[in-house]
Amino acid sequence: xxxxxxxxxxxxxxxxxxxxxIALFHNxxxxxxxxxxxxxxxxPAAMGAIVGNSLLLDxxxxxxxxxxxxxxxxxxxxxxxxxxxxxxxxxxxxxxxxLLALGV
Amino acid sequence: MTSRAAFxxxxxxxxxxxxxxxVFGLSFGALIRARGIDPIAGATSSLIVGAGAGQTAAVEVxxxxxxxxxxxxxxxxxxxxxxxxxxxxxxxFGRFSRPWRWxxxxxxxxxxxxxxxxxxxxxxxxxxxxxxxxxxxAPMRTAWVGGTAAGILLGPVVPxxxxxxxxxxxxxxxxxxxxIRGLPELVAxxxxxxxxxxxxxxxxxxxxxxxALLGMTAGLLVRTRGTTPAGAGLAQDAPAPAAPxxxxxxx
Numbered sequence: 001x002x003x004x005x006x007x008x009x010x011x012x013x014x015x016x017x018x019x020x021x022i023a024l025f026h027n028x029x030x031x032x033x034x035x036x037x038x039x040x041x042x043x044p045a046a047m048g049a050i051v052g053n054s055l056l057l058d059x060x061x062x063x064x065x066x067x068x069x070x071x072x073x074x075x076x077x078x079x080x081x082x083x084x085x086x087x088x089x090x091x092x093x094x095x096x097x098x099l100l101a102l103g104v
Numbered sequence: 105m106t107s108r109a110a111f112x113x114x115x116x117x118x119x120x121x122x123x124x125x126x127v128f129g130l131s132f133g134a135l136i137r138a139r140g141i142d143p144i145a146g147a148t149s150s151l152i153v154g155a156g157a158g159q160t161a162a163v164e165v166x167x168x169x170x171x172x173x174x175x176x177x178x179x180x181x182x183x184x185x186x187x188x189x190x191x192x193x194x195x196x197f198g199r200f201s202r203p204w205r206w207x208x209x210x211x212x213x214x215x216x217x218x219x220x221x222x223x224x225x226x227x228x229x230x231x232x233x234x235x236x237x238x239x240x241x242a243p244m245r246t247a248w249v250g251g252t253a254a255g256i257l258l259g260p261v262v263p264x265x266x267x268x269x270x271x272x273x274x275x276x277x278x279x280x281x282x283x284i285r286g287l288p289e290l291v292a293x294x295x296x297x298x299x300x301x302x303x304x305x306x307x308x309x310x311x312x313x314x315x316a317l318l319g320m321t322a323g324l325l326v327r328t329r330g331t332t333p334a335g336a337g338l339a340q341d342a343p344a345p346a347a348p349x350x351x352x353x354x355x
Contacts, residue, residue: 045319048296086124
């Protein structure tokens with residue numbers, strides 16, 4: 001089962017990442033500055049890529065503008081306003097449900 | 105002052121963030137069912153990987169027909185930020201006993217880094233700090249696993265017409281926005297969005313990995329001299345005390 005392999009390898013790799021700084025560095029100042037900056041940039045970059053891939057594309061082609069995009073804009077506004085994970089998810093999901101109910 | 109009090113103090117500090125993680129877990133569990141992933145494997149992933157963004161990235165690559173290697177790579181790229189948290193926690197964790205150090209490292213999350221400084225101030229000995237850190241991490245992982253399991257159980261109830269996949273962009277918007285504290289992070293994120301679409305014809309879900317690396321590069325190219333706030337992008341819910349005074353960053 002390849003999905004088990006994916007999760008087990010991801011678990012091992014993620015643990016290695018989690019222990020890396022504790023094992024290698026006495027504190028954050030020991031990380032070379034450019035490595036630190038790269039680590040800081042990769043989160044936003046990777047998450048942006050996943051948002052683009054899941055929102056703007058649908059099985060590899062453009063997703064027609066509609067409820068998905070509007071719900072994402074609502075979530076974007078909530079995220080910028082409240083910076084709260086659960087609230088942003090609920091707001092986006094509620095907007096999406098309302099749009100579906102309205103037949104958008 | 106007991107270890108129990110330190111644990112409860114940490115649990116109180118994190119309590120406000122637990123519902124959000126439970127909702128995220130519910131969504132991930134429902135997604136697992138909607139994507140046709142083995143439910144036991146999906147629930148196990150929340151326990152052993154314990155990083156929702158990385159798990160979702162891997163699932164999306166698998167669903168897109170990617171190989172095991174690309175799925176794992178996507179998850180690890182999304183989780184690479186934990187290396188920073190780990191380094192930030194190193195001075196505190198270095199004083200813990202080995203079993204605690206290695207055990208608590210397994211529970212590190214975005215929120216741990218936002219709170220550990222409070223525990224360090226209130227609890228003076230490493231033995232008590234260990235329990236404080238357990239107090240802020242164990243409830244999060246429990247809520248994450250519990251939420252996932254509940255989402256998996258409820259998943260079949262969700263009609264296909266609800267298009268549960270919309271949760272993926274919503275989750276990542278919720279996760280990414282609090283980390284964008286300056287122009288470099290913004291450029292990295294926007295480049296990631298644009299690049300993943302521009303590279304949409306790459307096979308096997310490789311466009312996510314490629315776009316993440318391009319976004320990182322673009323963020324690094326932005327001049328940040330003297331403008332990047334300390335600890336930018338580290339914590340989601342609180343200003344990170346983890347990475348203060350990183351003057352080297354803007355050098």
